[in-house]
Amino acid sequence: MAVIGIVEDNKKIRDLIQRYLDMQEGMDCPVATDTVEEMLEFLEDHQNPDVLLMDIQLPGMSGIKGMEIIKSKYPDIDIIMLTVYHDSHKIFDSLKAGASGYLLKHTSLPEIKESIEMLLKGGAPMSPQIARKVITHFNDQAPKKNEDSMLTNREQDIVNGLVDGLSYKMIADRFDISIDTVRAHIRNIYKKLHVNSKAEVIAKSLRGEI
């Protein structure tokens, strides 16, 4: 049974998603909060959800900040951004903060369910816009020569494919791998992105910039 949590300030949307996911087999959605702060409180003394759906624009602490905190305390929770905007900058920021994927809010409920399942299976979505940013991000990191945080050749290929506008399927075809492998790679890329960002944050705090 996958445990799902929601942080969303629009009560109607929150309730609809919660009720829908609760109704699904193999899914349990015991917590849906207004704010990050409430969710953090919940996480203190409850079973941690496997997946957290999180809005970016929230009263109080922003979703991105909240994500950083949750990810640092509970690294096992996968977080999917829920956003009203199809805005690559925001999405990328949230990915760096630790999100494993993102969904537009108007995504249909079955699709939301599908994405969660996909994520639980180890996959993650990545659009060409995000892929371009990923490339730029890792190129900027290059001088640091931290092998662990660099993208592997295969990951690089996949990202380039995404940038070229190829679908997962086409990427899988091009490199003769399964579509799930593509997703796994992408998920891995997200993780590196997150690690990189964390390293960046640490470096920055050491330099006294934060």
Next chain:
Amino acid sequence: MKKLLVLLVAAFLGFISGVKAQTYPFRTYSIQDGLSESVVNDLIQDDEGYIWFATGYGLNRFDGINFENFFEESGLNHSKVLSLYQSRDGKMWIGTGKGVNYMEGDSIYSSSSLVALENSEVISIFEDKEGHLWFGTDGDGVWHYINEEELVLYSTSQGLLSNQVRGIAESENGDLWFATRGGLTSLSNGNLRTYTTEHGLPENRLRDIQIGYQGIIWIATRNGISRFDGVNFENFGSEYGIRDPRVQTISIASDGSIWAGTEEGVSHFTQGRFKNYTVDQGLSNNIVYSSIIDVEDNVWFGTFGGGVSLFLGDYFENFNTESGLSNDLVTSIAEDGNGQLWIATYGGGMMARKETGFDHLNTSDGLLDDRIYHISKDSRDRLWVGMRDGLAYIKDGNIKTFTEDEFPFRKIRHVLEANNGVFWISTEDEGLLRFDESGYEHFTQAQGLASNSTRRSVEDNEGNIWVATYGGVSKIEEDGITNFSLQEGVPNNGVMSIMKDQSGTIWISTFGGIAWFDGFRFVDITDEDGLPGRVCYFISQDRNGYLWIGTNAGIARLDVQLFYSDDPDDKERAVQILAREQGLISDETNLGAVYEDKDGHFWFGTVEGVSHFNPEVYFGNQVPPRVHILDFIASGNRYEESGFELSHNQNFVEINFAGLNFTAPNQVIFEYRMNGGIDPGRQRTTSRSARYPSLPPGDYTFRVQARNSNGIWSEEIAEISFTVNPPFWMNWWFLAVIALAVLGVIYLFYRNYKISKMVDIERMRVRIASDLHDDVGASLTEIALQSDFLQASHAEPEFKQSLNQIGKQCRHVVTSLDDIVWSIDARNDTLGDLTDRMQDYIINVLEPKNFKVTYDFEELRMENKLPVPVKENLYLIFKEAVNNIAKYSNGDEVLVSMETNNGEYEFKIYDNGDTGRGTKKTGHGLRNMEMRAQRIGGMFNFEDENGFTVSLKGKLN
């Protein structure tokens, strides 16, 4: 019978009062005036007109008002200055107690070649025709200073009569003459020759030597002056009337007469006789050491202990109580039938002027009162005497007083005898009396007189009587009295004197100037027209037609013709002033106290005595004054030469100047003008300075000219030029920089405004779109999710179908809103953002339809920015095109390409479908795309050969 008091005046004539005689116009300059010391050893006038005094302590330069002193501290070898000489090159040579200095400009120098003289007292200096100087010393001979380099001594060893050389002169032929304590020595062609008493000198101790007309040598000796024509000595001593034959100094006047300064005053040798002047005549001290005659013909005497005495001329003789007057307040002067001159005073009776002194006549001799207002002679040679206490006349030494019965009036101010023999008597406060043998008729205000306070009357050519009163002028005619006051042009109703001129015109003098009657009204002439003072006590016309006006600031001689001349030069000379500076005994004259005697001399009564003026020997001062700028002071700093520059904040300027006129230095009038940035025009003043408190930047020339009291202008105009620099913020370059800066700021503001305006518009667009997206989007999302939720429940399939439609529709609207927000959000403004978005869109729209999409963005620089409108419209055109493909195309390949080149872009989207060829052209989508292309100035095109291509070309900016 009338009670007659007849007294023999002659019986008292033996009594002579006044041991002192009259004084003359000597003016003293002493330590009080700024002279550095009272012993004046030498004096000269330099080529600029200044008078220099060599005193026992210090050298003095005098400009008529101020002294400038020079001492050892100023560079002199010694402060005891003994002799002065200006050489032809302009240098002032100064003989001191310790050798010689010279002055050039304002600086005093000493020369190493003059060191040999530093132990000598240099008492005479002379420049010979060859330009070499000679220095006479007091005991060390005479030194020849050749080329200002070498000193050659002549002393007794060479044949000089004495080593004390007091005077040096040179004949036309170049012979030099040395006046020594042992006689006269000449130097002729290198040979010394001596002259002593044996040759005819009256005395061997010589003090001074001067060469006059026709080469005549005049020598000052201890026994008179000696005239030497080269052959014979002619001596003039006591037998010619010199008071003291010990002559120390001589000067030759322009008329050839000789002034001799002695140890007992000064003596003027003219027409074979000496006229002596001592301290009794006004000389400051009787021991006279030095003398000169300046360019104005004034004679200067340097005295031993009395400073400097300046003699202006003997055109004035002054008398006061010290010289025998019974009282200084002289009210009236007249001659009696015997030609005897009488002087009446207020408080001291009256006096007859005699050869030596005065015979007094007062109450003890039978006068009613010693306070006399007026004396005048009538046609029967009676001398009428108007007193405070009544009326009398004197005839042949007898005094006739009028009793209370005969004439019951007091304070008699004036007695006029009319042509018909009737007397008109003005009284202080009882009106006017018409008086004859038969009695009197009384005119007062009751009869129409302007005032009971009357001063004088005059008869006009028609026989009418005009009366000066303190209420204006009254004209008494047969049939009545007419009054004239301020309304009729009388300058002041206090009318003190009245007269008729030679043409019959009536003139008055008042407290506010004088005036003449033009037949209808009075026309005034006041101090503003050049009269020295405002209060005019008397007015009188002399035999030459000049008007004499006595004021509270001296006497004016007015030439009416010049005064009304059109020639401004004439007008300048119309008023000539005789005041204390010219030698008048006092500047304050008395009411009616003027008299022209039978010799044509004038007598002026003042509050300090009486002055006797002889116009025959007074020529005024026809020498143009010299004018100099003394000082130029700008905010405390002194400048001398023209051409200096002042900074903008140094512009408080004071200029001091001097007009050199020694006769009447205080009557010099200056006219100056500052040409330049501001020009207040010509200014006239007697002040010797001009001030400009705040001159604006600019080039200036200050010019000043001086005029003496006789209306003669200086020939030169002194000028000084300077520049007041503008402050740096008024320089053109600075102004230019400021102007540019201002323009720059304005531009920046404008640009900033424009940008902020654009940004504002942009922000508003984004905000509106975001708000729509957020609010409407959120609601639509709710609806969509609701429909999803309902579909998940158990419902009829048709119902589910509808719910699905609702959800789809809602999501489509949200997506559109999202596209709009994205496209106008300036943060997503790079080519990369655009192509990413396009790819996302294609993935969403075409991938499900199994199109193979190829992108050609290879050449694009993804980080380049796109203007928001281009991005927006390009994206929407792209969407339209993709939607068309999704809807209508039967192909399976799509090519999207974009390239930029030289600021232009070309976007193409191609699909290989061939359905609907020809039908899509007019479709709504195409028109829409075309419209959007136009909005961003792009070229929209499509072609349907081999598939369908939509292309757009345009400029990036």
